[in-house]
Amino acid sequence: MKDRTADHRERLDAHVLVCTNSREEYDCCADAGGEETLVAVKDWLRERDAFWSSVSVVETGCLGLCSEGGAAIAIQPRDEWYSDVQPEDVPALLESTFGPEANRVGNATTQPADD
Numbered sequence: 001m002k003d004r005t006a007d008h009r010e011r012l013d014a015h016v017l018v019c020t021n022s023r024e025e026y027d028c029c030a031d032a033g034g035e036e037t038l039v040a041v042k043d044w045l046r047e048r049d050a051f052w053s054s055v056s057v058v059e060t061g062c063l064g065l066c067s068e069g070g071a072a073i074a075i076q077p078r079d080e081w082y083s084d085v086q087p088e089d090v091p092a093l094l095e096s097t098f099g100p101e102a103n104r105v106g107n108a109t110t111q112p113a114d115d
């Protein structure tokens, strides 16, 4: 076993976790566009040359925010939680966290005041 905590803390700004979980008898992100929302997150970052950067996108299981209205997203370690996210919501959501052109990627602690 290797402890990579220090390496990862140095390199990683944020994980964007997107739930695509499927549940049979309950509302779930799989039935509410989770896969499409995951693609929208990846596309937004790719379009800003920020995919495979210090922001990591993680397809995940249930985040405990299940809804028929859209997927759940968590951004860690920023401690941001969203539910009912549709693909068309992704640009505004990611802009609010990372800036319109992802200019806050890699800078989790200081954010420019003018964007």
Ligand code: FES
Residues within 6 Å of the ligand: 019, 020, 021, 022, 023, 027, 028, 029, 030, 061, 062, 063, 064, 065, 066, 067, 071, 072
């Ligand atoms: S199924 Fe996505 S948050 Fe529960």
